[in-house]
Amino acid sequence: MEAKITLLPGDGIGPEIVAETRKLLEVVAAKYNHNFNFNEQLFGGIAIDETGTPLPDDTLAACLHSDAVLMGAVGGPKWDDPRAKVRPEQGLLGLRKALGAFANLRPVKVFDALADASPLRPEKVRGVDIMFVRELTGGIYFGTPQGRLDGDNGREGFNTMRYNEMEIRRIVEIAFDLATKRKKKVTSVDKANVLVTSRVWREVAQEVADEHPDIEYEVILVDAMAMHLINRPADFDVVVTGNLFGDILSDEASMITGSLGMLPSAALGVPGSIGLYEPIHGSAPDIAGKGIANPLATMLSAAMMLRSSLNLDTEAAAIETAVSNVLNAGHRTADLARVGETAVGTKEMGAFVTMALENIQTV
Ligand code: NAD
Numbered sequence: 001m002e003a004k005i006t007l008l009p010g011d012g013i014g015p016e017i018v019a020e021t022r023k024l025l026e027v028v029a030a031k032y033n034h035n036f037n038f039n040e041q042l043f044g045g046i047a048i049d050e051t052g053t054p055l056p057d058d059t060l061a062a063c064l065h066s067d068a069v070l071m072g073a074v075g076g077p078k079w080d081d082p083r084a085k086v087r088p089e090q091g092l093l094g095l096r097k098a099l100g101a102f103a104n105l106r107p108v109k110v111f112d113a114l115a116d117a118s119p120l121r122p123e124k125v126r127g128v129d130i131m132f133v134r135e136l137t138g139g140i141y142f143g144t145p146q147g148r149l150d151g152d153n154g155r156e157g158f159n160t161m162r163y164n165e166m167e168i169r170r171i172v173e174i175a176f177d178l179a180t181k182r183k184k185k186v187t188s189v190d191k192a193n194v195l196v197t198s199r200v201w202r203e204v205a206q207e208v209a210d211e212h213p214d215i216e217y218e219v220i221l222v223d224a225m226a227m228h229l230i231n232r233p234a235d236f237d238v239v240v241t242g243n244l245f246g247d248i249l250s251d252e253a254s255m256i257t258g259s260l261g262m263l264p265s266a267a268l269g270v271p272g273s274i275g276l277y278e279p280i281h282g283s284a285p286d287i288a289g290k291g292i293a294n295p296l297a298t299m300l301s302a303a304m305m306l307r308s309s310l311n312l313d314t315e316a317a318a319i320e321t322a323v324s325n326v327l328n329a330g331h332r333t334a335d336l337a338r339v340g341e342t343a344v345g346t347k348e349m350g351a352f353v354t355m356a357l358e359n360i361q362t363v
Contacts, residue, residue: 006039009043054074072279106280113330176238187240188209229252233253266308
């Protein structure tokens with residue numbers, strides 16, 4: 001297949017981890033007879049420095065003319081001044097909006113070899129494989145009215161949590177679609193005992209569930225879910241929820257793995273739209289340029305990209321198997337290594353995964 005992939009390395013460790021992932025994708029292309037055309041573009045802080053804006057027109061045009069977009073990370077102390085008019089994160093929000101990306105997919109998978117890295121006991125986390133589906137463009141982060149005023153009681157701030165049927169239905173449908181290809185279970189998280197918005201969410205989610213009798217369906221209140229994620233994380237398959245709850249719960253769930261450098265994500269719109277793939281971690285300015293960043297979250301994001309945007313399931317699984325094999329062989333970057341274990345650098349880790357992928361038998 002021919003595919004156009006826009007690469008947005010961004011800031012901090014972004015260029016280091018994206019470079020390794022690009023090499024891996026080149027090996028995927030050669031091994032499975034594809035032609036990936038990469039187009040690397042400025043994005044984030046570096047784009048502000050060079051063009052004055054975090055999402056230059058050329059970058060946006062390249063993204064809109066590609067089959068998928070793979071990003072490293074943006075931001076860093078240089079651009080963190082709260083008084084600055086332009087900020088790297090504005091580029092990310094602008095890009096998500098331009099791509100119509102309303103669904104944030106965040107898989108939380110514990111690799112057996114890393115079960116000891118979790119702050120939870122290994123027997124609790126072994127086998128954890130959750131797909132978080134968070135609504136990304138609605139809810140209290142965007143609902144109006146919102147603002148601040150100076151009233152009789154001093155300063156006051158307000159936001160509005162609202163969701164309409166269309167917004168709920170399309171995100172819940174994504175969750176059910178994903179569950180079909182996984183363990184066939186969907187958990188919808190809300191706060192229907194208190195919030196009217198959640199009661200509408202629950203009604204619509206139930207209607208979608210009724211259309212999928214083959215999928216096990218449950219609803220859990222958000223406060224209870226915060227506990228269940230710690231107590232019985234291996235019980236969940238696909239978890240769908242709104243913007244605010246998803247933001248908090250997916251960060252909580254990511255810590256189950258104990259390793260930020262392992263977690264990929266995708267931001268998707270309606271079927272057929274251009275997906276944006278990125279590791280969940282930031283630009284890690286504290287280790288940028290040292291050659292020690294973990295490239296695995298970006299490589300696993302590339303696997304999500306192959307599966308979701310390019311329909312290349314075998315190739316995606318090959319990347320995941322290669323990562324797993326490398327971890328089983330004991331190779332660790334500094335963020336994963338325990339006391340006494342030798343750590344490898346970004347390039348070495350990249351080379352190990354590439355080699356492991358080359359060694360996977362094709363049928
Ligand atoms: P961070 O995720 O960049 O780093 C947190 C800690 O995890 C650091 O100690 C870092 O060294 C470590 N870490 C992160 N990724 C790693 C990797 N791949 N390998 C090894 N160690 C890794 O979070 P932060 O320090 O809060 O944010 C730094 C900058 O990144 C900020 O400017 C923030 O706004 C930005 N940020 C960007 C994104 C994004 O691009 N989507 C997401 C989060 C934060």
